[in-house]
Amino acid sequence: MQHRWNQAEAARLATPLDECAYGSRLLGSEPSLVLHGGGNTSVKGTMPDVVGGDVEVLWIKGSGWDLATIEPAGFAPLRLGRLREILTATSLSDPEMMNALRCALMDASAPNPSVETLLHAFLPFAAVQHSHADAIVTLTNQPDGEAVVREVFGDRVVVLPYVMPGFDLARLCAEQWAVQHHDGIVGMVLLNHGLFTFGASTEEAYLRHLELITLAEKYLDAAAPRPVTVAPRALPDVDAVTLARLRRSLSEAAGFPVVTTRHTDERVRRFLARSDLADLTQRGTATPDHVIYTKRTPMLGRDVAAYCQSYQQYYKEHHDRGRGPLTMLDPAPRIVLDPELGMVTVGRRGRAADVVNDIYRHTMDVLERAEQLGRFTVPSAGELFDVEYWDLEQAKLRRAGSPPQLAGQVAIVTGAASGIGRACAEALLAAGASVVGWDISTDVPTSFSSVEWLGLRVDVTDPAAVREALRSGVERFGGVDIVVVAAGIFPSSQRLSQLEPDSWRLAMSVNVDSVAELFRQVHPLLVESPMDGRVVIVGSKNVAAPGPGAAAYSASKAALHQLARVAALEWAEDGIRINTVHPDAVFDTGLWTPELLAARAERYGMSIESYKRRNLLGAEVTSAGVARMVTAMTTDVFATTTGAQVPVDGGNDRVI
Known part of the structure; x- marks a missing residue:
């Protein structure tokens, strides 16, 4: 010490x-x-x-x-x-x-x-x-x-x-x-x-x-000196769908969506290589209070049904030790030890999975050194049950309110470092989701300090980068339930007679092609969502009401709109719903500098404040307002809606 x-x-x-x-x-x-x-x-x-x-x-x-x-x-x-x-x-x-x-x-x-x-x-x-x-x-x-x-x-x-x-x-x-x-x-x-x-x-x-x-x-x-052993070589790559499928099984067992995190570092590999792993890990926790976080034993392998059956038997054998009526806790494991997966920690949210990870890493040390000292021995299963089903813990359960609406759910937000994308990420975090944010900006890793945030630098036009980003997100949080497509570009204004092919191609590459590739890669993960997959597209007013000088942007957003409609048709049979929000005149994004806003207002002979409210409702449209609609589309409010288009523009007579 x-x-x-x-x-x-x-x-x-x-x-x-x-x-x-x-x-x-x-x-x-x-x-x-x-x-x-x-x-x-x-x-x-x-x-x-x-x-x-x-x-x-x-x-x-x-x-x-x-x-x-x-x-x-x-x-x-x-x-x-x-x-x-x-x-x-x-x-x-x-x-x-x-x-x-x-x-x-x-x-x-x-x-x-x-x-x-x-x-x-x-x-x-x-x-x-x-x-x-x-x-x-x-x-x-x-x-x-x-x-x-x-x-x-x-x-x-x-x-x-x-x-x-x-x-x-x-x-x-x-x-x-x-x-x-x-x-x-x-x-x-x-x-x-x-x-x-x-x-x-x-x-x-x-x-x-x-x-x-x-x-x-x-x-x-x-x-009992710490053993000096050579860790086995790195564990094999595991397909992201395999991890997502495990998370789905764990969520179904728990009765609510969970977050899972995979750990494959040297410490974990050394522990998994023990010849006595099956015996040592099933004796109990390092200290009884850990049972509240980790359950009495980890799950060895991937047979979730067998683990749950064993837990239910454990409850049946000991529930009469309670001083009053008990409510059985969910039977899903909080730790998975598997020779290919490594250690997978499980929690209601990312933070809970991290707590389990912290505790079990210390448990590994205690188990190994106690076994080397003599024999790792803990209180009986009944005594550990007493702590897991302690009166005070049961009272906490009875007093506990509902978890955040999106707790245990995992969202990907593209274009998450600024503007509407950042606002969507912030709103989803506030609703309880664990969020993987993608952006080409170097700021994305530190955009939010929450443990529920994983910011990744990703070029969405690079299929290999998208594949790696999906894998990283699944390793951190276990799967994908929600995708918000907010990444996009607005090329500089060009009339058709001056339209540069590179500008057209870039708009199509970022705004449409990349989304088609994302859809191709993310679909198998959305299929494994324990809550049914959801996709929200951030479209544009220009889909319904294009303007001069914006051919590349308007055409790419219109193509994206059609892509979303086809996806809604094809993916409904998988329970995946896809809806689109069409914002307009969102002036608190990086596209609108104070100088540009002032110039536009002057062009229309209006004050800046009047220009920002130049819509039927006279309302100011903000990134946060768009994000609220996007978040609503990921909740049960839109449980029976797919293929919808919702304008968030204060009312536009050309769109209406």
Whole structure:
């Protein structure tokens, strides 16, 4: 564990809570200690009561906050005296405990306190830090985990057997503290769970965490050194349709569309090459709380139906352990391990698939080193079930609202770096889609910072570049459900008598030929969409109402319109719908500079604002407005519509 405490930075912290937030971020910045909301920290102190005087308070990490980025506002302040009273109860269910904790808050607007609040309250130290360190769970995931811990730390830690977090764990801690505690205790190890350290200050608790983790790492380096093996050669290329078909099967099993991401790097290949893979990976998770993200085991191979049947049997065997009625979670796996595909991670959105990836990469390390140390051993399937179907997790499901409208769906947007294309990409992201944006601009990779965005530099007139871009998008998000064709060019105005052949050919190449090639390549992927494929064409008013000097543009857009109509006829039998939006006078795009807009307005003897509203409705047409229509066409609003043409132009008498 790297020493990150900076005395100069710490000296500028005004309060113990500020120091706790600082120390928490240091802990959270170590992925081998804390992943995706795991771990918790606290500090005790006083704060004024509204009726006067100071009250003893415990500030503890609030639910929904990540230790890596937490600020003081992320800590829930609770009356310490009341917490100690709650600890005297003989029993509490988790919902009862969480209700009691919220009633003990000093601030009704504070986040929900950690489920381990009572344990923090019991420990007689000002500051407490808790992590799920890889090194600790590697030591403890053994048949004789306590003996290994004693060998590493001696009597400097209290050791507790595995118990689910909550009231029972806090009571067990209180019982064992009386038996095991002495003046030399600096930490507490929870078997199969993690490490607590404590001290008079957050700095002391952090330094003790550093010391104990370092001892564990040195022990493992000596007793179970990381194996030095040569990774197998690169995995074979896999057809994008194969990945899309797997995603479709996983989505059907889950009951909603999912995003999948393929991983074929050296670390994954080494792990897949293990001769004991089928045994080792099916024993369980590195630490029980991971089951919420990854399920108990990964799927080996591609038999989704068999995995789901096994999960349903697992639920049937253990559902009576619940304290009340349970709702079975979807049976689809979250991790696929396959000798050709590599590792495929699965999530409701791209971010969820990335979380699974992060967790399982650490799980690989824990599994391998724990097996080398002795035998990787975890709590029983029933105990893991208890966490997966925890009262508090079931309550979250009941409270959860509907996901974003396009969650789990994957869109390709061409011409996505600017203008209408960029607006469409932004609108689809806002609706919950994972978006692959194509453009020739160097800006496209960084157009959006969302993990649901993959920006690729693509020349849409190059069939090989299109093929590679489709493959990259499918590797990242699993398939294609939506295609928005927004890439296009508007050549400089030329009368037919002066029309240059190169200008004509370029307009046809970009605006029509490239789309025909895209349709040819993307059709097999749209067929595999779990939600039925959708295509939206960004056409033009010029299809219905061309203007002089725009022969190349108008003809190419008219040809594109006909291409879309034929595709609608041919692809309806595959459940793929194709609709077209015809914008006009969209002045917030790169085509319209302030100078050009001013010149056009002057030509018509109008102000710029009047010129921008020169339509029947007197409305300003924007890229965002066009994008709203495009997004609507990808939703159930247009579920029974294909081959439609919708103008977004404020009303044009020539079109009407």
